[in-house]
Amino acid sequence: MYEVLLPIIVFIAVYIVISLEIINKAVAVLLGVMVLLIFRVVDEHTAIGFIDFETIMLLLGMMAIVAILKKTMLFSFVSVKIAELTQGSPLKILILFSVVTAFLSAFLDNVTTVLIVIPIVIQLTAGMGLDPKIYVISQAVISNIGGTATLIGDPPNIIIGSKVGLTFNQFIFNLAIPVIIAMCSAMLFIWITHREKFKPINTNLTKLFSVQLLLEKIRNEFLNVKINKMFVCKGLACLVIAICLFVTQTITRISPGVASIFVAMLLFVISKVDVEQMLEEIEWDTLLFFSGLFALVGVLEEKGVSEWLAHNVFLRVGDNPYLIVLMVLWVSGLAAGLLNNIPFTIAMVPIVKLMQESTPIPNNILWWALVLGACFGGNLTMLGASANIVTVGIAKKYNHNISFFEFMRSSALIALITLVISSFYLCIYLWMSI
Amino acid sequence: MNISEREKLYSLFRDHGEALGTNRTTTTVLQSFINAVKLLRCKREYLLVQYAELIEIIKNTEPRIVPLIHLIEQFETEIRAYVDAGSDEIKNQTIRILKQKIELYESMTEEVILAGREHVLDNDVIITHSASTVVERILVEAKKELNRKFSVIVLKQDFLRTKQMITWLTEANIDHIIVPEYSLSLQLEKATKMFIGAVSFTHDKQAVAVVGTANVVSFCHYNHIPVYLFVKTLKFSHQPCTRQHIYLKVVDMVQDGCVYPLTTHSHDLIDLKLVDHLITENGEVEIGTL
Numbered sequence: 001m002y003e004v005l006l007p008i009i010v011f012i013a014v015y016i017v018i019s020l021e022i023i024n025k026a027v028a029v030l031l032g033v034m035v036l037l038i039f040r041v042v043d044e045h046t047a048i049g050f051i052d053f054e055t056i057m058l059l060l061g062m063m064a065i066v067a068i069l070k071k072t073m074l075f076s077f078v079s080v081k082i083a084e085l086t087q088g089s090p091l092k093i094l095i096l097f098s099v100v101t102a103f104l105s106a107f108l109d110n111v112t113t114v115l116i117v118i119p120i121v122i123q124l125t126a127g128m129g130l131d132p133k134i135y136v137i138s139q140a141v142i143s144n145i146g147g148t149a150t151l152i153g154d155p156p157n158i159i160i161g162s163k164v165g166l167t168f169n170q171f172i173f174n175l176a177i178p179v180i181i182a183m184c185s186a187m188l189f190i191w192i193t194h195r196e197k198f199k200p201i202n203t204n205l206t207k208l209f210s211v212q213l214l215l216e217k218i219r220n221e222f223l224n225v226k227i228n229k230m231f232v233c234k235g236l237a238c239l240v241i242a243i244c245l246f247v248t249q250t251i252t253r254i255s256p257g258v259a260s261i262f263v264a265m266l267l268f269v270i271s272k273v274d275v276e277q278m279l280e281e282i283e284w285d286t287l288l289f290f291s292g293l294f295a296l297v298g299v300l301e302e303k304g305v306s307e308w309l310a311h312n313v314f315l316r317v318g319d320n321p322y323l324i325v326l327m328v329l330w331v332s333g334l335a336a337g338l339l340n341n342i343p344f345t346i347a348m349v350p351i352v353k354l355m356q357e358s359t360p361i362p363n364n365i366l367w368w369a370l371v372l373g374a375c376f377g378g379n380l381t382m383l384g385a386s387a388n389i390v391t392v393g394i395a396k397k398y399n400h401n402i403s404f405f406e407f408m409r410s411s412a413l414i415a416l417i418t419l420v421i422s423s424f425y426l427c428i429y430l431w432m433s434i
Numbered sequence: 435m436n437i438s439e440r441e442k443l444y445s446l447f448r449d450h451g452e453a454l455g456t457n458r459t460t461t462t463v464l465q466s467f468i469n470a471v472k473l474l475r476c477k478r479e480y481l482l483v484q485y486a487e488l489i490e491i492i493k494n495t496e497p498r499i500v501p502l503i504h505l506i507e508q509f510e511t512e513i514r515a516y517v518d519a520g521s522d523e524i525k526n527q528t529i530r531i532l533k534q535k536i537e538l539y540e541s542m543t544e545e546v547i548l549a550g551r552e553h554v555l556d557n558d559v560i561i562t563h564s565a566s567t568v569v570e571r572i573l574v575e576a577k578k579e580l581n582r583k584f585s586v587i588v589l590k591q592d593f594l595r596t597k598q599m600i601t602w603l604t605e606a607n608i609d610h611i612i613v614p615e616y617s618l619s620l621q622l623e624k625a626t627k628m629f630i631g632a633v634s635f636t637h638d639k640q641a642v643a644v645v646g647t648a649n650v651v652s653f654c655h656y657n658h659i660p661v662y663l664f665v666k667t668l669k670f671s672h673q674p675c676t677r678q679h680i681y682l683k684v685v686d687m688v689q690d691g692c693v694y695p696l697t698t699h700s701h702d703l704i705d706l707k708l709v710d711h712l713i714t715e716n717g718e719v720e721i722g723t724l
Contacts, residue, residue, distance in 0.1 A: 087473055127446065129439045203476045205484035206435050206443075206491065212466030213446050220453055 003041050007299045010035050014296065015343055019383055026285040029292030042299050050298025051291045054162040054257040059287060061260025062152055065242060066112050067281035068267050072232045075104060075116045076222045083124050083218055088211030090130060090198040094138060095187060097121055101139050102146030102183055106153045107243070110143040110387035117143075118394045120218060127214040128207065132400055134197060137410045138190050140391035141379045145186060145418065147387075148375035149179040151246060151256060155386070156336075156345040156374040159290075161256065163349045164367055168246035168256065174368050178425040182376065182418040189414055231271060238267040293346045301350040310354035321361050321434070325369045325426050328352060332373025333419045337380020337412075345374045362433040365426060372422040379415035382407040440491065447495045448681060448700055452595060452644070456633045456669070457543055457567040460502045461536050463492065468532050471525050478521040485513075485528075496681040497642055497701050500634035501668040505535040542666045543568060545715035550629075550664045551576045553713065558584040559624045561654065564595050564644040566631030568664045573629070574606040585609035587621050591646055615646060618653060628654045628661045632704075633678075635665060639706040639721070640675035648702035651709070660710040667714050675703050 014032040018025045036042050069075070082100050086092040097117060105113040117139055125132040147153030151161040151168040160166065191198055201207040245252060245259035254262075268275055300306055314331075317323045328348075336344045348370055356366050378385030382392055382404050388411070392402045435443070450459040467488070476484060489510060493503050509531050516527045546568055554560070554576035562569055576582045586603055590596045590612050603610045613621055630651065632641040641663060643651075651661050671678065681700035686693060706712070712719045 127442065129442060202473050205470055205474050205476070206488050208470035208473050209466050209488055210439075210443050210446065212469045213443075213450065213462065216462050216466065217446060217449055217453075 004303045004305065006039060006041055007036060007296070007303055008305060011296055011300060011347075018343060021383075021389075024285060026288040026292065029289050029296060033292050033295045036296070036299055042295075042302070046302070047295040047298070050301075051294045052159075052162055054255055055159050055294075056287055056290060057255075057257030058152070058158050058162060058260050059155070059290065060282065061242075061257065061262075061264045062109065062158075063282045063286075064264035064278065065239060065260065065267060066108050067278050068264075068271055068273055069108070069235045069239060070112065070116070070281070071273065071278075072235045073223070073227050074232050074235065075108075076120075077227060079117055079120045080218055080222050083120055084215055086124070088124075088128055088201055088208065088214075090125075090128075090201070091191070093121070093124060093135060094190065094198060097135070097139060098142045098183065098187055101142045102149075102179075105143040105146040105387075106150045107239070109152075110147045110154060110385065111390050113143045113147075114140055114387050114391045114394065118391055119398070120222060122395065122398045122400065123218055123221070124211075124214060126398065126400070127217070128201070128211055130197065132395070132398075133402055133406065134190065134194050134410060136391055136395050136400070137402065137407055138186070140385075140388045141186055141411050141414050142183060143387045144375055144378045144385050145179060145183050148182075148371065149175050152260075154375050154378075155290075155342050156378075157371055159342070159345050160349060160367055160371055160374075164353075164364070166364060166367060167249045168243075169249070170364070171371075174364070174429075175371065178372060178422050181425070182421050185417055185421060186414045189417060190410075193410075193413075234271050235267065238263050238270075241266070290342075290346075293343055297346050297350065300347070306347075306350040307354055310351045310358070314351060314355055315358060319359050321359065321365075321430055322427055324355065324359055325361065325365055325430055326423055328355070328366055329369040329373040329422055329426060330419065332370050333377030333415065333422075334380065336374045336377040337384040337415055341374040341378040341385055345370070348374075361430070363429065365430050365433065368429075369422075369426055372426070373419070376415055376418040376422060379411045379418070380408070381412065384415075435487065435491070443491060444496045444681070447499070451499070451633065452592075453598065455564070455566040455568075455631060456499060456501065457539075457631075460499060460505070460539060463499070463502055464505065464532050464536050464539075467492075468529050471528050471532075474525070476521075481521055481524060482517065494679065496679040497633055498671070498673075498677075498679050500642075500671040500678075501539065501666060503671075504668050505539060509535060539666075539668070542668060542715045543571075546664055546666055546713065547571045547575060549715065549717045550662075550713050551580060553627070553662055553711070554580070554582050554584055556583050558582070558626045559587060560584060561587045561589060561618070561621070561625050561628040561650070561659070562599065563589050563628070563630055563647055563650050564591060564599075566664070568631050569629045570599070570602050572664065573608060574602065577606055577608050585611070587625060588612045589615045589618060589650060591615060591644075595644075615650065618650060622654075622657050622659065625654070625659050628659055630661065630663055632663060632665050632669065633701060634669045634671045635663075635706065635712075636671045636673065636675045636678065638674045641665075641704040641706060641709065642675065642678050642680065642701050643704055645698075645700060645702050648704045651704050655708040655710070661708060662711045662713060663706075663709045664713045667716065 010032045014028050017023060017028040033047060037044060082096050086096055101113055101117050118136055121135050121139055122132045125135045151157055151171045157171060242260055242263040245254055246256050317327055352366055352370050382388045395402050450462060489506055492506050512531050513528060516524050550572040586608055588599050588610055630643060630647055632643040635641040654661050684695050684697050687696045706721050712721050
């Protein structure tokens with residue numbers, strides 16, 4: 001009994017500490033693992049065996065590629081060009097930046113995307129005398145939605161893809177439609193609920209003039225470095241190679257983790273960057289956090305906790321596939337949003353695996369329900385996804401404080417709307433599959 | 435435009451001034467005016483009212499950008515000939531006149547540079563203080579066109595300004611060292627000249643320049659290092675230094691538990707008595723004859 005209770009207590013304690021950000025998340029998780037090792041609930045070799053190295057490799061590879069791509073300044077350049085295209089029209093700022101954010105977050109990680117886009121959005125909107133908060137929150141929300149479309153777009157996708165063996169193409173083919181619909185709905189919702197903030201400014205000469213001056217300032221501030229075209233070409237070529245390897249995974253049989261690390265190393269060699277400086281850019285604490293969390297959840301799985309939860313909580317709804325899919329979607333959405341979608345996904349993977357084994361549902365629909373729930377649910381609160389926390393941090397740096405409830409007031413309804421859209425999509429998909 | 439929006443806009447002018455210097459700020463403002471007019475969609479009866487509002491804002495920036503005021507006043511005079519025209523005609527003429535003003539300003543800048551580069555001699559060690567397009571171009575052209583062998587001492591101010599100077603000195607392959615402003619005394623033996631630009635110079639013989647310039651100029655002057663001020667005659671203000679709207683800011687600071695109000699000004703005033711050479715597009719001008 002003690003061997004089962006202790007991992008549950010440790011896991012809950014670690015989860016609370018992570019959600020409330022009491023101490024560093026990697027430290028919290030590793031401390032939890034150490035407690036289990038000290039009390040001999042699990043031995044070192046077994047604990048290490050629980051770590052999913054495919055996920056860690058994919059994360060490490062993508063972090064290295066993104067670190068080098070960030071150095072090319074290409075994405076800042078694109079964001080400044082988008083700012084110029086908007087010509088200060090509030091609606092264009094919302095739409096164009098949302099499209100760019102969604103696209104970038106599908107191929108980079110969400111945190112990098114908001115780090116690039118949010119400072120420019122704040123400068124532009126605040127300088128125009130607009131309240132930047134709604135623009136900032138909308139970009140965080142859109143980055144979470146856009147990242148849902150690909151295997152590499154969001155940490156929950158990387159975890160599910162690696163653990164279950166879902167390919168890059170499967171993610172795109174199965175999730176592109178709900179992601180596009182969710183993104184358009186989110187933008188429409190933001191526009192409808194804040195319509196007075198998106199009034200055009202092209203009837204006011206002074207405002208148009210301010211925007212022009214502002215754009216010049218943004219150009220000076222963000223493009224003050226000469227862009228090395230060769231460096232950009234090498235970076236983009238490698239990103240394209242990585243995506244090609246992901247897309248052709250079923251033919252080449254090269255796993256995404258191996259592909260991303262291979263491309264990252266290739267990029268290190270051909271771009272001749274300072275490797276030590278680039279390695280400093282990698283979020284080692286995130287990798288440690290993931291490793292520790294895999295070990296913690298592995299212990300729960302080994303002790304039968306996941307199985308108990310699957311049978312006594314999730315499968316109690318019966319064997320109606322529609323009910324099972326919707327329950328996974330909504331439980332994931334609400335729990336991931338209120339806690340944090342990364343640890344939640346890691347904990348849910350073994351449970352969903354067991355559910356899939358006992359009640360097989362075709363076309364991996366149960367997994368898509370988990371992906372959509374974890375990613376879209378991440379928009380429920382500020383704590384739901386890492387990109388939200390980073391966004392609020394950037395806004396604070398620019399003297400725009402966004403409180404927990406302020407964020408939730410704008411984002412929670414979008415999370416619920418996108419979960420409703422996902423429910424319809426999954427039900428139709430299931431109906432066509434049965 | 436309400437007071438807070440107006441203050442934001444003035445702060446934007448100051449940001450441009452600090453990062454780009456007065457010359458590029460002037461052309462940027464005129465170009466922004468042109469771009470704004472191109473995008474403007476408003477009824478004919480509101481057009482001139484909107485012009486008047488924007489012009490009033492441009493004329494009253496903190497601090498006043500005197501060459502910009504002169505060019506805008508010229509624009510006001512010239513556009514009066516079209517006040518009865520249709521909306522499109524007024525806009526087209528606005529764009530044409532403002533483009534002419536940019537060209538005029540740039541040609542005057544070229545002349546100051548041509549006059550200024552002759553003051554860079556072989557073996558000179560020139561102190562520069564803040565980003566100024568004219569000073570930058572004078573040094574670059576003296577190096578590239580006249581093949582003069584000289585070096586530059588950059589006095590480090592806030593990083594944005596210093597970074598700009600380092601970038602263009604490096605690109606032009608000009609020997610330079612970067613020294614904190616407070617360490618200037620140890621460089622005096624080497625230095626032969628000091629080059630500065632200014633936002634404006636007033637009829638009571640004061641120059642309005644980037645904050646921090648006054649200390650350095652007086653220090654150089656006291657130590658017999660000739661100070662060169664490069665300005666266009668358009669920068670001459672008919673109003674005294676007290677009417678230049680130098681921006682005053684009082685911020686409550688908290689440092690080591692001590693709370694105090696810190697008073698800062700956006701620009702310095704420099705007595706032209708401390709300037710040894712005043713170079714304009716007409717060449718060197720005797721300060722006494724101003």
